[in-house]
Amino acid sequence: MAEEFLSLTRRRDVGFPGREVLPASPLYVTRDDQLIIAVWNSVAGVTVQVRARILRPDGELIPNLFEVVPTTDRVGNDFAFNLPEGFLLTLGVQLSGGTVPRGSCFVEVYLGRAFPPSGQDWGLLISDNISSNQDLGWPGGLLRNSLEGPGRLRSITGTDPAAGVEISETVPTNARWRLHALYVQFVTSATAATRRVHIMLDDGATTFWDSPSSATQTASQTLRYSAGNIGAIIGSNDSEMQILLPTPIPLFAGYRIQTETASLQAGDNYGAPQLLVEEWIED
Amino acid sequence: MARYRCNSCGGEYPEQSTGGVPYFHACPPLSEAEALPAAVQAAARVLRDAGKPESDARAVIESAPEFAQVGTPRPDMRDENVVQDRFTRKVSIVAEGKGRTEV
Numbered sequence: 001m002a003e004e005f006l007s008l009t010r011r012r013d014v015g016f017p018g019r020e021v022l023p024a025s026p027l028y029v030t031r032d033d034q035l036i037i038a039v040w041n042s043v044a045g046v047t048v049q050v051r052a053r054i055l056r057p058d059g060e061l062i063p064n065l066f067e068v069v070p071t072t073d074r075v076g077n078d079f080a081f082n083l084p085e086g087f088l089l090t091l092g093v094q095l096s097g098g099t100v101p102r103g104s105c106f107v108e109v110y111l112g113r114a115f116p117p118s119g120q121d122w123g124l125l126i127s128d129n130i131s132s133n134q135d136l137g138w139p140g141g142l143l144r145n146s147l148e149g150p151g152r153l154r155s156i157t158g159t160d161p162a163a164g165v166e167i168s169e170t171v172p173t174n175a176r177w178r179l180h181a182l183y184v185q186f187v188t189s190a191t192a193a194t195r196r197v198h199i200m201l202d203d204g205a206t207t208f209w210d211s212p213s214s215a216t217q218t219a220s221q222t223l224r225y226s227a228g229n230i231g232a233i234i235g236s237n238d239s240e241m242q243i244l245l246p247t248p249i250p251l252f253a254g255y256r257i258q259t260e261t262a263s264l265q266a267g268d269n270y271g272a273p274q275l276l277v278e279e280w281i282e283d
Numbered sequence: 284m285a286r287y288r289c290n291s292c293g294g295e296y297p298e299q300s301t302g303g304v305p306y307f308h309a310c311p312p313l314s315e316a317e318a319l320p321a322a323v324q325a326a327a328r329v330l331r332d333a334g335k336p337e338s339d340a341r342a343v344i345e346s347a348p349e350f351a352q353v354g355t356p357r358p359d360m361r362d363e364n365v366v367q368d369r370f371t372r373k374v375s376i377v378a379e380g381k382g383r384t385e386v
Contacts (some may be wrong), residue, residue, distance in 0.1 A: 044303040072305050075367040075374050098303070156300045159308050162293030168311030173364045256309075256366070260354070264316040272296075 027088040028174040029054070029111065034080045038108040039070035040146065040174060040281045041077070045098035046070060048130075050109060056086040070105070074174035074281055075182030080112070091125055093136040102131040106145070106281045109138070128283075148178060160272035163189075167259040167273050170204075177251045178278040182227040189267025190220050196262040199227045200244050204254040211244050234264070253282065290381035291361040310360040310380065317357075319344075 015117065052064040062084065072076040092259040093107055110125035125138040129146060133260050158169045167184060171177045179201075188195060195217045214233045217223050223236070225244040234242060251257070285298040292310040298305050326343040329335075335343075361380025367373070 040306035042304050044299070044305075071374070072303075073307075073365050073374065075365055076372065078372060101302070104304070134382070154300065154302065154304065156306070157297060159289070159294040159296040161311060164314060165292055166311045166314045168309065170307070170309040170362070170364060172307045173366065223340065258311060261315070264314050266316045270315065 019256070023100050027123070029083045029088050030085050031082065032113060032219050033083050033111050034113060035066065035083055035194060036110050036112045037066065037068050037079045037081070038110075039068060039077045039079075039105065039213070040074055040283045041070040041105045042072055042074050042175070042279075042281065043056045043098050043100050044072050044103045046072075046100055046105060047096045047098075048105075048107060049094050049096055051085075051092045051094075053089040054084055054086045056084060061089075062086070063173060074172060076174075091138040091205075093126060093130060095130060098132070100130070101152045102129050102134065102150065103280050104278065105130050106146040106283060109193075117176045129206040146281045146283055151176075151178065151280040154275075154277050154279050156275045156277060158273040158275060161270050163269040164264065164266040165270075166261060166264070167257075167270050169257045169273065169275060171251045171253050171255045173253050175253055175283055176237055176280045177255075179245065179257060179275065180228065180248050180278065181276040182245070182257065182273055183224065184273040185224045185271035186217065186261075187222045187269045187271075188217055188219055189269075191265040191267060192219050193263040193265055194218055195264060195268065197224075197225055197241070197243070198260045198262070199245065200256075200258045200260050201251065202250070202256050202258065203252070204256060209235060209246060209249075210260070213241050217243060235275055248278070286386050288386045289361050289382040289383050292308050292357060295386060307363040307365070308383075309362040309364060310353045310357055310375075313357050 003191050037050055048068045050066040054062050066081050068079040075210055107130050111123045126136050127143045130136050197213045199211050200207050215236050223239050223241050225241045227245050229245050288295050296308045297306055322344045329343050359380045362377035364377050365374050
């Protein structure tokens with residue numbers, strides 16, 4: 001007996017035209033629209049490349065390349081480019097030049113008009129940290145704040161102060177730091193006095209953390225101080241001292257990391273501090 | 284890599300940190316070592332004028348305005364951090380101070 005015929009394909013209810021197909025993009029742009037690229041960057045030698053594929057009304061698919069070179073001071077760099085009329089299909093952002101770790105360069109791409117002086121945001125398309133190994137794209141990319149995810153670990157040599165002057169390091173404009181460690185050498189003069197080193201954190205004016213060394217330093221001594229979240233002080237060994245810091249603490253732009261030294265003498269001299277911080281760009 | 288000496292506080296610093304990131308120097312506040320000599324002079328002057336005993340010196344020093352300046356911004360402080368105008372986007376440093384010298 002022959003098996004009963006069973007159709008494995010069924011006729012679809014929806015049909016698609018073979019010609020006059022609408023573009024798969026919600027973004028129709030005119031010659032009045034501008035592609036605005038905003039970059040906050042802290043690394044030298046960086047070029048940001050934005051590639052756009054635009055379907056023109058005549059059916060031609062045109063690739064466009066927009067290149068911008070941002071400053072290295074973390075301030076906002078805005079660049080505006082006129083667009084041809086058509087459908088914006090895709091955007092891709094990548095870096096050329098420089099070695100850019102995550103947390104050093106933040107990019108926004110949006111459609112706008114009337115730029116400059118104040119670009120009107122008509123649609124944010126891309127907003128994320130970019131690095132040498134991580135490109136950005138639209139559609140499909142996530143819109144992120146610059147503070148999301150891990151930051152960039154930086155080992156920073158600070159200012160070597162003159163004799164009789166305290167250490168003071170300021171979180172730069174448009175940066176957010178998380179202080180992990182501080183290391184500094186302190187040489188005392190022959191003047192008799194009992195010094196005690198404090199590590200202080202303030203908001204640019206008002207102190208919110210003051211942590212003293214558990215031991216003092218007398219005349220003609222060279223000691224080195226390590227500050228960090230180390231749980232407990234183990235005292236002075238081999239001229240190495242420890243000072244406690246609170247749990248890695250976020251510091252905003254303008255906040256300061258300082259020493260304050262009881263009985264500091266004019267001939268006492270700090271070396272340049274070495275900081276280990278995690279850094280984000282905060283626009 | 285260029286190094287500079289701040290003409291306001293005397294501190295020395297590099298133009299860039301590791302990895303090509305610019306370094307922005309800002310002067311520390313006045314230290315006890317900087318403010319105290321002026322305070323001692325002021326106290327001596329007050330003691331002389333008032334004929335008070337030297338045992339009052341500490342109280343006098345602590346009440347002297349010069350000593351109260353410990354921890355306050357130094358005159359002509361330099362701050363290389365930048366500010367950006369919200370609308371014009373023009374960038375400038377916070378405070379020039381006495382400038383800097385390449386060393």
